[in-house]
């Protein structure tokens with residue numbers, strides 16, 4: 638079958654035509670025909686050989702972790718799925734270690750050993766292939782009306798997990814705080830989907846990102862009801878004045894300098910969530926004392942979050958239905974273009990532009 642793979646040793650990224658077609662090997666497995674695979678910054682890093690590890694014994698890694706597919710075959714013990722159903726798979730699989738409480742409790746997103754695998758990223762083939770096989774435990778059924786936007790489920794789960802954690806953290810306040818103001822830093826898919834989750838939860842939300850207006854990301858943000866401010870046009874001091882004291886900052890840019898700048902706008906009892914993984918690693922000078930003082934005197938929380946759990950995928954699928962009804966056409970607008978697998982390299986080169994690019998298997 639056709640698949641998109643990276644070969645780290647020979648530093649090649651290419652379509653392979655003769656990847657072995659996966660077969661069911663346990664009664665709880667499901668064989669899925671891939672429909673769409675979203676491409677994100679992680680894929681760019683993998684295609685740059687800065688990240689990603691092939692499965693043991695393989696010299697290549699099939700990429701792709703943001704997938705939508707159609708069930709073609711189910712094992713004899715599979716319940717709740719049948720051929721023709723649409724599904725999205727989760728990404729991370731638990732480590733084998735008894736001492737890892739996170740994985741043993743079904744939360745590999747909190748794995749403490751680092752021995753987890755991730756499909757399309759870490760020691761497990763991904764979904765950017767004509768077919769994949771997955772255990773039913775890692776698949777989520779997608780309602781048919783979401784066919785054209787469900788490829789956004791996985792990036793949305795990042796925001797779902799983050800907001801779930803914000804709700805837990807708010808319980809530290811002995812009264813019931815109302816959703817207040819939020820700033821989303823970054824306007825890629827994770828940022829814009831985060832803005833949707835925050836708006837849905839009742840936060841008055843501003844998107845703060847690099848590109849000056851007008852641009853398609855600003856257009857999507859403002860159509861949702863989130864004002865868009867460009868950091869090239871509005872400095873952080875001005876953002877502080879315009880947005881007021883901020884209760885939640887949702888960082889989805891992976892730019893450390895901008896992130897610590899925006900930390901300064903976080904208000905009393907505020908929560909700052911990091912989701913971006915910085916690519917460039919230049920040293921950064923910080924006003925450490927001022928930042929620590931701010932965080933202590935204002936009871937602030939700084940939180941990093943990665944990946945997502947079972948329940949976040951369920952929440953994401955429910956939210957996609959809500960978003961679809963509340964903002965018709967907006968999710969579709971976030972998918973900039975659909976491409977054949979042969980165009981993967983072109984998509985991961987920085988020239989692609991737009992918001993979300995998707996590989997399709999016709």
Ligand SMILES: [Zn+2]
Nearest residue numbers: 677678679703
């Ligand atoms: Zn991704």
Ligand SMILES: [Zn+2]
Nearest residue numbers: 732737740748
């Ligand atoms: Zn673990």
